[in-house]
Amino acid sequence: MNALGWGLLLAVLLAGWAVLDGAVHGGVPLVRALGGRDDARRRTVLATVAPFLLLGEVWLVAATGVLLAAFGHVEATLWSAGYPVVVALLVAWVLRDAALWLRSRLPSPRWRRGWDVVGQAASLALPAAFGAVAGVAWVRFSVVGAQADGGSGAAQALALGLPVLMAGLAVAAARVHGGLVVAARAPEAVSREARRRVRRALVPAAALAGLAALGALAVAALGTASALVAAVLLVAVAGVALAARFDLDRGAHRTGVVRAAGPLLAVAPVVATASVAGPAVLALAAPTAVLHGLTWPVLGAFVAVLAAQAVSWRVLVRPLGPRTAVFL
């Protein structure tokens, strides 16, 4: 597998994480709002996204493994440029996991409510930090980084603005996506409320995708042509988000557009980053001998993982019922 193959594998892993763990990022912040004061109701909301936790976060672990083995220089550049946001990502991730696993272990209401607050904050911070890292990647692996270091005012504004914009987009996308997952799996009373929240989150998400598209155009104008692809993708995603809002407004929540809006918004930051930063990242890949030597073990493992995950999803993802295991 050459650098392009490894790059695609990395993008697929990140996109898988954005969709699967994104359900958790979007679902957990709804726990307090939809659950109210009733602990059983809160846990019902948690139960809708619970299977996505172990099966989802591992995709980002795998992606960092690929980054480490095939794109070591990319990792070193990204980590040193985005040091504070990488540390923030780690802290948010760890707190999110702890909050979800520990909240229901003790029966005290205060213990549980406390962790729900931590879980909500960390579940917002996690996609925000990831989006910010993606924004740093836009800057460092396009012409923007070099021009900002060279003193160009426009590039410096972009270098500051893109991470913030991408953080906002990632959070808004997770809200829509997670809300739709909760709505699809929860009992009707909770579903209705989740859909109302999704409906309100769609316009901000579309607006942020539109702004990110403008950012991509600016990057393209400065000289990284591949950012044009990102701009087109982001405009398309913004369109889908608005169309989904239109469908929800007329009470149609089972349309294909509504179903597609969540996953499309969730992968938008990853795919856009891949098109902006892709060419520069591929140029920094590990030597060919290293890449070729690892091809078969990694691809074989990935096929096995996909099979295991496919079976798991068939078993686990169905509307809540008497055979749903509640643990979180």
Add this chain to the structure above:
Amino acid sequence: MTAVDAARLQFALLAGTHFLFVLVTLGLGPVVAILQTRWALARDGVRAATLETATRFWGQLYLVNYALGIAAGIVMELQLGLHFPGLLDVAGGVFGAPLVIETMAAFFLESTFLGLWVFGWHVLPRWAHTAVFWAVVVTGYLSAFTVMVANGFLRNPVGFEMVDGVARVTDAAALITNPAALLSALHVVGACLMAGAFLLVGVSAWHLRRAPSRLPGVIAAGLPGAVMSPENDVWRRSMRIGLVAGTVGAFVATGFGYAQFGYLQDVPGGDPPVVGIAYAVMQGVGGLAFVVGCVLLLLLPGNVLFRLWRPLRTGLYATLTVLLPVPFLTALLGWAAREIGRQPWAIAGVLRTEDAVSDASAAAVITSLVVLVGVMVTLAVVDWSVMARLARRGTTRLALGAPPVDVLHDADTDADTDTDTEARDDEHSTGSTARDGLLTFGGTR
């Protein structure tokens, strides 16, 4: 403190925290798998119920431990790129290979299977559910082995050549059969089995010391003989498994500990006093655990152990509970010896640690040290206190594998309405009909 010191200290503290969770994951994993297999195969209803309870009790402790183990592992994974990019620049092609296998194959599958095990509890057929947990155990051990291959390469670099200052693999088989990987991995397996066993024995002894050995009704009726309560049966079984696992673990850990002295003589590395002390402590703990384990195993036939003279028995139980942290502290010493013994090298004889660290400022590294170590250690302590409370609570109110309707209502009733400061969302109207409809999802079991 220089940036190099801060990066090393941060790595050491985070790796130490992570490994404390790994010990329980790898040590308790096979025990839970064996308990569940025996539960799946049990024909007798009472025996099956006991084994089910034991599986769920130890499985729940395994999960609460695992939760923070993953989190700590994630922090570890990014430490290398964050603070030791030189390691990847020089040896990414060699060192990165086992790590990408770890994340792409072993851990990816492990986490997937564990999710399937927890959340597919009532859906999967019993045999498939048991097989899934064995898959968790096998991939967990594979994961540990790949990490030891990476770590073994640092201690005893083999199977590579340097081309223009960059290492590349020439012999993958040599990398895998590196004694610093193979012997050390087996040594670690022994240590993990010991740690899991001390947990099993310590917790079981705590309960056995308190539990009456006869059912109250039997005592009241004045009937002779030691009749066990079902819960007591769980602790006795756990104690037996723990004693076997611990003795085997002590034997394996000690044997492969001594076996490592062979290659250690040939590789460069310092030999500060702390390493010698750590070796002495490990030899003492391993040897003593093996001898005491053998003695206690001899007391198992005929349940002699559980029928000892009462003061002797309670004293023994109390001692076994107090000793619970010993293998964990010893394992930390083991890692300290491993990593300090390699200094000043990051890769023995190839790359010095000071050349591997990032150019991040000392202030930045110290800040992240305080933040990450602070968060991780706080969460670890919270996690262990939760585990201690779950261990003390025993087999009542187990959430793992319970019918959903029971789990949903396991909260204490809310008495502190005054102190509740959460803003109630005024948008949704929670009518009682909506609530009842909501909660019936788990109600038919």
